[in-house]
Amino acid sequence: xxxxxxxxxxxxxxxxxxxxxxxxxxxxxxxxxxxxxxxxxxxxxxxxxxxxxxxxxxxxxxxxxxxxxxxxxxxxxxxxxxxxxxxxxxxxxxxxxxxxxxxxxxxxxxxxxxxxxxxxxxxxxxxxxxxxxxxxxxxxxxxxxxxxxxxxxxxxxxxxxxxxxxxxxxxxxxxxxxxxxxxxxxxxxxxxxxxxxxxxxxxxxxxxxxxxxxxxxxxxxxxxxxxxxxxxxxxxxxxxxxxxxxxxxxxxxxxxxxxxxxxxxxxxxxxxxxxxxxxxxxxxxx
Amino acid sequence: xxxxxxxxxxxxxxxxxxxxxxxxxxxxxxxxxxxxxxxxxxxxxxxxxxxxxxxxxxxxxxxxxxxxxxxxxxxxxxxxxxxxxxxxxxxxxxxxxxxxxxxxxxxxxxxxxxxxxxxxxxxxxxxxxxxxxxxxxxxxxxxxxxxxxxxxxxxxxxxxxxxxxxxxxxxxxxxxxxxxxxxxxxxxxxxxxxxxxxxxxxxxxxxxxxxxxxxxxxxxxxxxxxxxxxxxxxxxxxxxxxxxxxxxxxxxxxxxxxxxxx
Amino acid sequence: xxxxxxxxxxxxxxxxxxxxxxxxxxxxxxxxxxxxxxxxxxxxxxxxxxxxxxxxxxxxxxxxxxxxxxxxxxxxxxxxxxxxxxxxxxxxxxxxxxxxxxxxxxxxxxxxxxxxxxxxxxxxxxxxxxxxxxxxxxxxxxxxxxxxxxxxxxxxxxxxxxxxxxxxxxxxxxxxxxxxxxxxxxxxxxxxxxxxxxxxxxxxxxxxxxxxxxxxxxxxxxxxxxxxxxxxxxxxxxxxxxxxxxxxxxxxxxxxxxxxxxxxxxxxxxxxxxxxxx
Numbered sequence: 011x012x013x014x015x016x017x018x019x020x021x022x023x024x025x026x027x028x029x030x031x032x033x034x035x036x037x038x039x040x041x042x043x044x045x046x047x048x049x050x051x052x053x054x055x056x057x058x059x060x061x062x063x064x065x066x067x068x069x070x071x072x073x074x075x076x077x078x079x080x081x082x083x084x085x086x087x088x089x090x091x092x093x094x095x096x097x098x099x100x101x102x103x104x105x106x107x108x109x110x111x112x113x114x115x116x117x118x119x120x121x122x123x124x125x126x127x128x129x130x131x132x133x134x135x136x137x138x139x140x141x142x143x144x145x146x147x148x149x150x151x152x153x154x155x156x157x158x159x160x161x162x163x164x165x166x167x168x169x170x171x172x173x174x175x176x177x178x179x180x181x182x183x184x185x186x187x188x189x190x191x192x193x194x195x196x197x198x199x200x201x202x203x204x205x206x207x208x209x210x211x212x213x214x215x216x217x218x219x220x221x222x223x224x225x226x227x228x229x230x231x232x233x234x235x236x237x238x239x240x241x242x243x244x245x246x247x248x249x250x251x252x253x254x255x256x257x258x259x260x261x262x263x264x265x266x267x268x269x270x271x272x273x274x275x276x277x278x279x280x281x282x283x284x285x286x287x288x289x290x291x292x293x294x295x296x
Numbered sequence: 297x298x299x300x301x302x303x304x305x306x307x308x309x310x311x312x313x314x315x316x317x318x319x320x321x322x323x324x325x326x327x328x329x330x331x332x333x334x335x336x337x338x339x340x341x342x343x344x345x346x347x348x349x350x351x352x353x354x355x356x357x358x359x360x361x362x363x364x365x366x367x368x369x370x371x372x373x374x375x376x377x378x379x380x381x382x383x384x385x386x387x388x389x390x391x392x393x394x395x396x397x398x399x400x401x402x403x404x405x406x407x408x409x410x411x412x413x414x415x416x417x418x419x420x421x422x423x424x425x426x427x428x429x430x431x432x433x434x435x436x437x438x439x440x441x442x443x444x445x446x447x448x449x450x451x452x453x454x455x456x457x458x459x460x461x462x463x464x465x466x467x468x469x470x471x472x473x474x475x476x477x478x479x480x481x482x483x484x485x486x487x488x489x490x491x492x493x494x495x496x497x498x499x500x501x502x503x504x505x506x507x508x509x510x511x512x513x514x515x516x517x518x519x520x521x522x523x524x525x526x527x528x529x530x531x532x533x534x535x536x537x538x539x540x541x542x543x544x545x546x547x548x549x550x551x552x553x554x555x556x557x558x
Numbered sequence: 559x560x561x562x563x564x565x566x567x568x569x570x571x572x573x574x575x576x577x578x579x580x581x582x583x584x585x586x587x588x589x590x591x592x593x594x595x596x597x598x599x600x601x602x603x604x605x606x607x608x609x610x611x612x613x614x615x616x617x618x619x620x621x622x623x624x625x626x627x628x629x630x631x632x633x634x635x636x637x638x639x640x641x642x643x644x645x646x647x648x649x650x651x652x653x654x655x656x657x658x659x660x661x662x663x664x665x666x667x668x669x670x671x672x673x674x675x676x677x678x679x680x681x682x683x684x685x686x687x688x689x690x691x692x693x694x695x696x697x698x699x700x701x702x703x704x705x706x707x708x709x710x711x712x713x714x715x716x717x718x719x720x721x722x723x724x725x726x727x728x729x730x731x732x733x734x735x736x737x738x739x740x741x742x743x744x745x746x747x748x749x750x751x752x753x754x755x756x757x758x759x760x761x762x763x764x765x766x767x768x769x770x771x772x773x774x775x776x777x778x779x780x781x782x783x784x785x786x787x788x789x790x791x792x793x794x795x796x797x798x799x800x801x802x803x804x805x806x807x808x809x810x811x812x813x814x815x816x817x818x819x820x821x822x823x824x825x826x827x828x829x830x831x832x833x834x835x836x
Contacts, residue, residue, distance in 0.1 A: 051645060052386065056652035057598070107597035108761055115758045116812045119805040122680050127801040135676065140663055167405045174396045174404075177386045177433075181445075184356040184375035185400045185452065214663075214754075217656040225645045225653050232387050232432060265664035272657025279642065385643065 018257050023250070029257060031151065032143040035210050036249030036263065038154035039219055042203045044242030045161040047224030048234070049196055051241075052176050056221045057110075058095060058197070063204045063216030064114050065091045068121035070138045070213060075129035081153060084208055088201035096197050141212035141264035143256055150209045157206035164199055165238060168192055173234050211264035218268035223248050226275045229282050248274060306369060308334040308456050308487035309355065313364030316347075316354045323362055325350045330505055330514040332489065334370070334455065337482050339498040339517065340491040342507035343530050348491040349378070351507065352458045355489070370455030372400050376445045378460045384434035390444045391429040394419050397451030412451070419447035423477060439470025446477055457481065459490045463497075475500070495526065495534070495548050521546065563797065570797060572691060573683040573750075577789025577807055579694040580747050583701050585763030585785020586778040587743055590705075590736060592764045593716045593774075599636065599737070601757050602655045604744055606632025608662030608753045611678045616671055621678075622693050625745035632658055633741060662753075681752030681804020683793065690749045697746045701739055705778070708735055713774050755808035759785060762811030766818035788814045 023029050050059050069083035125135045137145065171192045174182035183189045204216045211218055223245035224237070231237045252267030259266070315326035325347035332338050342348045353359045354366055356375050374397070397419070398412035420429050423443040428436065433444060442462050449457050463471045478488055482502075490501070498504045498517045506512040506520070506529040513525040523546045526534050534548045565571055591600055610628015614621050635658060639650035666675035677685065705712075711732050714722035719729045740760075748756045763781040771777040792807030799806075 051649050054646060054648055056649045060652060060656070107595065107601070108592055108765060111597045111601050111757050111761060112765065112812050112815055115755055115762075115808055118754050119680070119758070119808040119812070122676075122805040123801045123809065126805075127799070136667065139679075140667065166407075170396075170399060170407070171404050173386075173388065173392075174399055177383055177388055177393070177396070178377060180353070180356075180358070180377040181375050181448075182396070182399075183358050184372060184458075185396065185404075186372055186402060187399055187404050215656065215660060217652055218660060221649060221652050222656055225649050228387075228645045228649075233389065233392070234387055237387060259664070260669050261664050261667045265660040265667060268656050268660025269664055272653060272660065275653050275657070385646070 031146050035146050035154050037246050038158045039207050040246035040249040041158040042161040043219030044245035045165050047220045048237045048241045051224040051228050059220045060217040062088050062201050063213050065117045067213040071121045071125045084205040088205050092197040092201040139212045139214045140262040141210045143263050153206045157203040215264035215268045222271035226278050229278050307331045308369050310367045314366050315363040316359050317362045327510045332487050335485045336502040337488040338503045339501035340505045346508040373456035374449030374452050374454035376459045388433050389430050393444050394447040397448040400452040415451050419450040423447045439466040456487045569684050572686045573793050576686045576750050578786045579698045581785030581789035582782040583698040584759040586782040588760040588764035589778045589781050602636050603632045604756050605655050606658040612662045612666045625748050629741045629745045679752045679754045683750045683803045693746045752804050758808040758811040762815040765815035784814050
């Protein structure tokens with residue numbers, strides 16, 4: 011049997027109502043993912059972005075089964091996780107990859123047990139982990155719009171501070187930039203935006219919108235402003251193409267967006283590496 | 297205290313009985329007591345881990361004083377921290393970095409103004425990098441990067457500058473150029489505190505401060521750098537080149553221990 | 559709660575054998591994984607091998623083949639990603655893993671594909687075949703022999719890499735051997751625990767016994783015991799409570815780690831009681 015069905019017409023993305031909703035949702039998430047993704051890439055928060063999404067999985071399972079708001083449950087978990095990461099970073103005690111790795115395993119295993127054996131809602135696990143194009147409602151759109159707006163506002167207000175702190179933390183602190191507050195807001199915003207992305211791309215693939223497009227953009231730009239704009243463009247485009255692929259192959263959007271994004275990254279990485287072989291920055295013995 | 301132009305000038309930096317620790321435990325630095333006038337320069341000597349960076353972080357206010365007091369006059373000091381590799385791949389231009397100095401005006405959430413941009417260009421011009429304004433910071437040489445950071449301090453119009461090993465890894469020609477800049481900044485009435493491993497270079501400064509977990513000496517480099525002071529500052533890690541009689545000042549170099557992380 | 563009941567079912571007997579062998583070897587090996595700070599690479603490889611598993615399942619090939627191929631591709635992707643200095647190796651690794659995870663789940667979720675994604679993600683100890691048992695036994699024996707042979711070089715490098723070089727040990731080769739063992743362990747263990755949970759058997763027991771033993775050898779023996787016991791506990795729990803087997807084993811392994819951490823924390827508090835002297 012041919013798994014690759016006939017290619018759908020691209021106009022289906024706007025003509026089918028549920029696809030319109032999904033398209034708008036992914037566009038809004040692309041704005042949030044591109045803007046915050048730029049900061050995630052600059053501040054080396056890629057793993058945090060992935061982890062905060064994954065950690066919400068058991069909360070989503072419980073909410074799904076009990077009728078509680080999935081968004082609120084996920085927000086509670088995500089902000090709790092972000093707070094824990096921030097406190098651990100501040101106290102200087104590095105919990106290490108070991109603790110976070112175990113935490114994520116517990117979240118995933120716990121969620122699976124809850125889903126398949128406690129609540130017996132096993133069918134929903136794929137949707138919670140990988141997202142859905144069909145089940146998105148206006149509530150999800152509003153949340154995504156809020157996330158995009160928050161990302162934009164934060165970039166405008168905090169962008170200079172985040173750049174200064176990322177570039178030179180000690181110097182930025184000396185300049186009077188509120189380093190701790192700025193970092194807290196960044197972690198909190200990433201957590202909130204990740205929650206907004208959960209319905210569409212799922213708990214496991216938040217990074218597909220929040221890390222991959224910005225990484226691709228980073229290969230193409232030489233300024234922070236350029237990175238922000240390019241990341242949004244790549245994220246929105248990737249979301250649209252990914253949604254198309256998900257419609258064509260009848261798979262959830264998360265994996266499709268992830269594969270499209272990774273392919274774009276590889277293509278850009280090869281193209282830019284060929285054009286300008288890596289020039290090492292001038293290094294002197296310190 | 298008498299200043300270069302005669303008459304009294306106020307102290308730009310004062311420390312009295314200062315002790316600093318990380319997280320309230322044992323002090324990393326103690327018994328620090330010195331005064332630096334505006335328009336003068338201070339060389340901070342000491343081994344790795346001896347407290348030079350700790351002192352600077354206390355002066356910026358990042359570390360609170362465990363005991364004693366520390367005061368910096370004339371607004372926020374500019375802090376040029378030791379070079380870290382991560383800064384080299386940040387997508388910022390020399391102009392962007394210089395412009396960061398305007399964040400010190402207290403309204404960091406507002407975009408940079410036209411006047412700030414002009415000031416940044418003027419500062420880059422002053423340090424001789426006007427033509428490199430749009431180059432990536434990471435693509436500049438070590439000496440050029442230090443000058444960009446000085447430009448940032450100029451945009452900030454800092455009256456006190458803290459430079460943590462600014463000449464490390466910088467070629468001698470650039471180093472001389474930077475030292476000339478130090479002189480200009482000093483003559484403008486700013487106060488410079490420069491930490492270094494180069495004991496000999498201390499002689500060019502107005503004052504010297506020797507730290508090794510505690511203050512060993514403070515004063516005029518011509519008289520303060522005795523063999524005893526240097527030995528207490530650097531443990532056994534000095535090579536004496538020339539001695540001016542017992543108890544007098546010596547010419548010496550420090551033995552560097554480079555720690556390479558692989 | 560009949561202790562003998564699970565032992566009477568052939569399926570569960572095999573599951574118990576599998577988790578005992580995997581728990582023992584991976585538990586011991588995990589001590590080196592944590593010492594050498596390989597959790598993040600291990601996790602990246604574990605997630606990244608998913609497409610290999612899925613393709614093997616789709617093609618009707620043994621999952622072990624898929625695991626081996628998957629981990630090889632993942633290792634290559636992570637290595638290439640790590641060399642790109644432009645975005646930083648952390649970010650590039652995240653891109654590689656996200657892409658591979660996406661590819662694996664995409665292949666598995668196409669309607670034409672057999673719906674086995676959850677078993678590939680979360681493990682299926684009860685579906686263990688004779689081939690899987692043989693692979694686990696081989697891993698335990700050959701891997702165990704390798705660990706014994708490499709023990710002194712590993713301990714030397716862990717203690718002091720530069721000093722070890724002076725003793726004639728090549729830290730680069732040692733690390734390479736570790737990564738090879740890691741890849742093999744992942745390819746085999748992923749049958750039982752799944753791509754997302756396999757990390758539990760590699761680092762859970764090591765964390766459980768951390769700091770309790772004076773020599774690495776003793777720690778490894780203890781971790782092996784913890785791994786095997788936790789595995790058994792997980793299978794029993796799954797049998798009595800009716801919970802998913804792979805996830806139950808993973809939770810048991812993490813529970814052991816949490817218990818160890820808790821005991822360490824309590825011991826630390828009682829030792830840190832303030833003394834009246836200045």
